[in-house]
Amino acid sequence: MIHKTNACRLLNQKKLAYTLHEYPVDEKHLDAVHVASETGQNPAKIYKTLVTIGDKTGYAVAAIPANKSLNLKAFAKISGNKKVEMIHVNDLEKITGYIRGGCSPIGMKKAFPTFIDQAAKQFDTIFISA
Template sequence: MTPAVRALEAAGTDFHLTEYAHDPRAEAFGEEAAKALALPAETVFKTLLARLDDGRLVVAMVPVNARLDLKALARAAGARKATLAEPALAERTTGYVVGGISPLGQKKRLPAFLDESASALATLHVSGGRRGLEISLAPEDLVALTGARLVGLSRS
């Protein structure tokens, strides 16, 4: 089991795990998950790490069919600017590989921000901590476990 699954089990949170055959040639990991599991793209959230202009790292979760608005993320985090973290830094910080970064069970707990579109969903889907593994859970449970703030983070 992954640290994400262990964190959910330790918290007693209701969740569902789904595995799919990951294609090693895939580059859009979240979109691959949505397609493989026949899920609406707006319910599948990618987990991204960003570096703020003051050096802090933060976690942002947005639907796979949207782009992260880095200006909105910076504002929400109280910074002037945000840039996506380099993949190697994201992997070292979270303990997960790119394409399998879960917002749950990361090595270091970082400030987290969840796109406000999640509040309209009964269930959302995030990486289970490895490519080919998705966790389905209630948005309010994800917020409770990550301490995420709901903010407008996505743009089409």
């Protein structure tokens, strides 16, 4: 049985098409590259959600390919900040409503500015945590 998340409910409400994909969760390996391995997908199509806090705009969300790292300096510029840093993992649920390994840029407690890596344009579909 698939449980609907906030992301699913929001997509349903907006009448946006999506497909849920389940895989066995390994609490020791919650990273997106592991998800790509578990699902047999190209890591470039699996997007991870990273939450930052900027010195000017506050929280901002980055969705980037599993096999990439977030360049904080470049992300600061794109998001309208001089400096950004990753939020502490212990603050993730309080800020977003999601837990580590299951954080989606869709359906967070509040709407934060969200930036999706332009590499997503090369695919018809991408995979992102729901």
